[in-house]
Amino acid sequence: MTRLGFRECGVTAFCPGGVRALALSALMTWVAAVGAAAQTSSTLTGLVVDSITRAPLVSAHVHFVDEDRHFVTTDVGRFLILDAHGDSVTLSIDLIGYRTAQWRVAVSDEALVFPMVREAVDVGGIEVEAEAAQRRAELSTPVSTTRMSEDEVTRERGQTLGATLRDVEGVAVIQYGPSIAKPVVRGLHSQRIVVSNGGVRQEGQQWGGEHAPEIDVFGVHEIEVVRGPGSVLYGSDALGGVLRVEPAAPPFGSGLGGEYVLNGFSNNRQVAGSAMVEHGRLRFPLLGEVGGRLRASLRKSGDASTPDYNLGNTGFTELNVSTALGWVRPWGGVKVDYSLFTTDIGLFSGAHVGNFDDLIRAMEQGPAETEFTYAIDSPKQDVVHHAVRLAGHGHVQGLGVVRGVYGFQLNKRREFDSHGPLANRERAAFGLDLYTHSLETMLDHDPIGPLRGTVGVSVSRQGNLSRGKGFLIPQYRSYTGALFASEEAAVGRATVSGGLRYEHRWQRVFEFQDVGIDVPDETRSYDGLSGSLGFSVPFLQDWSIGGSLGRAWRAPNVNERFSQGVHHGTAQYEIGDRTLESERTWNTDLTLRRAGDRLDIQVSAYRNAIDNYIYLEPRDPIQTIRGAFPAFNFRQVDATIEGGEASITARPVSHVQISGGVSTVRGSERGSEEPLYDMPADRLRGSVRALLPSSSWAVEPYIEVGVTAVREQTRVPGGTIYALPTDGYQLVHAEVGATSLNLWGRHVDATLEIQNLFDTSFRDYLSRYKLFVDDPGRDIVLRLRIPLGTSH
Known part of the structure; x- marks a missing residue:
């Protein structure tokens, strides 16, 4: 268990003038105040990681034993417990493919890292590890797909959705400078590519070569590219993919x-x-x-x-x-x-x-x-x-x-x-x-x-x-x-x-x-x-x-x-x-x-x-x-x-x-x-x-x-x-x-x-x-x- 020093600080950022910048600046100030208010002495923040690779572990179960409360780590391996009473608490953390571990930790304003030790689990002769379910899903898919997780989207995020996808195989980009980037999947684009945004087909004059998807890439959690017309769930137009x-x-x-x-x-x-x-x-x-x-x-x-x-x-x-x-x-x-x-x-x-x-x-x-x-x-x-x-x-x-x-x-x-x-x-x-x-x-x-x-x-x-x-x-x-x-x-x-x-x-x-x-x-x-x-x-x-x-x-x-x-x-x-x-x-x-x-x-x-x-x-x-x-x-x-x-x-x-x-x-x-x-x-x-x-x-x-x-x-x-x-x-x-x-x-x-x-x-x-x-x-x-x- 390692202390990361999660303390309050001021963060400043330049934003251009005008009403839009003022509105965003006000919202950022509100978020900062909210975030600071959450960092009290009764708050415990943790990061659950693999003990060898130090990779964050997603969907780990965190049991706050003292008060019988339960939490699940986010897509970046983090969890936070508000209103943790007492000077110290007992936490039990488990995840399939890892050894269940229990810690007694002091409550403070510093974040803690909880390393989990990997172990194989035998269920009916089948080795089950943390990534097994995702691998089985990948191997059982008949069509060609690529999935970008939240971490990958954050790391690859460009100025547009198209630029974010620039390194995905089978995807190219029609460019009008840096401001407009239209995805091309296997040589097809515009109305031959269906963009599903939160389960709803994106409709925005997509026939235009310079009409890029009207999607805020900051709000994107994950992206999946389905190549070819292999799915009937998204409409008849998906000749190139989804x-x-x-x-x-x-x-x-x-x-x-x-x-x-x-x-x-x-x-x-x-x-x-x-x-x-x-x-x-x-x-x-x-x-x-x-x-x-x-x-x-x-x-x-x-x-x-x-x-x-x-x-x-x-x-x-x-x-x-x-x-x-x-x-x-x-x-x-x-x-x-x-x-x-x-x-x-x-x-x-x-x-x-x-x-x-x-x-x-x-x-x-x-x-x-x-x-x-x-x-x-x-x-x-x-x-x-x-x-x-x-x-x-x-x-x-x-x-x-x-x-x-x-x-x-x-x-x-x-x-x-x-x-x-x-x-x-x-x-x-x-x-x-x-x-x-x-x-x-x-x-x-x-x-x-x-x-x-x-x-x-x-x-x-x-x-x-x-x-x-x-x-x-x-x-x-x-x-x-x-x-x-x-x-x-x-x-x-x-x-x-x-x-x-x-x-x-x-x-x-x-x-x-x-x-x-x-x-x-x-x-x-x-x-x-x-x-x-x-x-x-x-x-x-x-x-x-x-x-x-x-x-x-x-x-x-x-x-x-x-x-x-x-x-x-x-x-x-x-x-x-x-x-x-x-x-x-x-x-x-x-x-x-x-x-x-x-x-x-x-x-x-x-x-x-x-x-x-x-x-x-x-x-x-x-x-x-x-x-x-x-x-x-x-x-x-x-x-x-x-x-x-x-x-x-x-x-x-x-x-x-x-x-x-x-x-x-x-x-x-x-x-x-x-x-x-x-x-x-x-x-x-x-x-x-x-x-x-x-x-x-x-x-x-x-x-x-x-x-x-x-x-x-x-x-x-x-x-x-x-x-x-x-x-x-x-x-x-x-x-x-x-x-x-x-x-x-x-x-x-x-x-x-x-x-x-x-x-x-x-x-x-x-x-x-x-x-x-x-x-x-x-x-x-x-x-x-x-x-x-x-x-x-």
Whole structure:
């Protein structure tokens, strides 16, 4: 048992001026006061760790023997006991795979470390250790998945959700500078990737190439990437896969707690912070004891820079607020939460030019010289996203667990251009208001023979209002309904799974008439079946092989059928095709896995054959009254996307971890074998992490060095300047950090990372500014997380 010196201290942080900064500063002050109030002499804080690796132990049972009270450690191994009476207390701690231990400790304002000794437990001849359940789950999954835990999300957190996923195999990122990063899974993105946020499908004009998910990464608890259309639970559109984002559940039974999270990014001089307060024993009339959480986050960024020049008008500001309440009873539980995401994003001014000559000159000569600034001018985006979720579950005797979730989302997007009379620039070039209601009810039924699974029904209503002085897409309304079932069964040592989903969509587009634009009042319906069949077979020790066959479809989006105008976020002119039909795909996937103490391996290969694949085909630039813009037509072809990814994590000795991964994608038209536009280049990454000895001031300190190598993308469609190949590049990063540091008398989770260590100039093929400028250069990233009070 070790004392960590958990004492009160003042923590100051710079926040930019303005009402938003003032609001966040006030909240942080309140959280600090709350956290300080919780640190009284009758409070005992502990950290439960592995006695050898010093890794925090999750879900350990802590028994306060003197008062017969029980606690469970959090995802970072911590617990806190309020109102511990007496000068000393007796604690008993147990966890499967570890020897039960008992301590008599003095109550003080210092945190204590409780090391647990690992031991094997024999249950019917099966060795059960702490990680056994998770390994079995990984080995029995037929589809290719990657899960990022809370600690991994905290350590890898970038400026956006997409940037946080940048090192996951099979995931690439469409970039508009550092402010917009759109995930690409196996070559597919936007409406072909379903983002599930807290069990509700994220709806926010995701069809736009620069419309990134409106999710506060500070509020993300864990992320799971499901590659390919292997799941029928998330909707018919998931041709490329699912990003399952989970916020932390409201606390139950614990006392007052919270956290500060502070991030700094040197390249664009960004300061980012988040403050959270929570309590697991709030009391409400009629409801009794309730768990609640409140979080506010702020980001303020200026212009990004390449190794050679400033990227004008690429700053952004982001302010987010979220709150959640939940309660659990013997019959089930209910949770309600609300989130507000707001951002103002500057768009690189050099991509918006006045005529063809300026366009060619901008591509050949590079950007005009600009000075760094935090100011955001047109062209820009203003985005506001409201989300309300109400979820509940109940146990029904003899039937199973009934779950339901209702979601309401309002997405308000405004895009401003930089051309035209100054007096008119304050009015949005176009605005979109998207209203979405969704309701899903599921039954996780009791076993029926060998079958375990879920059946359910899903309905949604969506309405889009178009505003502003220009036109991009018309107003529309749509209704969607679906029935689905997903089952799995153990057959010997193998696991077999299957699912089926029927979905019907009704869509009405409202008439719009203007000069050169003719959108009729039109109603169309789409329907289809999605399905999957998979297996997973374990072999040898810690190995399994799994495969899946998936069928999916996607109705054409309104923008693909009716776009006609300048999309200022992407600085391109888009032309729709109202004759487009639904995409339909057959996907095959094979995955080999190993999950062991010293070696984890995952190797996947896939083939996605898509009929009626819809994509933007580059064409000659178009001159408009607002300037000259690259132009694209929506086109439909039969296509094949195939490739693979592999990842490995090896721990040859206790203090060294070696990680690596590779991803490759090949997309082409069937018949002509013409390469598809927007396929990611081949990518290879590798890193070595040295784990240093823990001490009284640092738990699990480490040093890491890694490299990412991206191959030149030569598989590009011919006949257009927009598809010019980009050179390959290599980037080196270095990082130091620790699971927990004792700084300023508090526990602090800290990392310091240098991305693009040698300040290399490069242009990624998926960068939307690659025709004009390099990608941003070296970035020094500091991440601090300061737990407060009970929960952490």
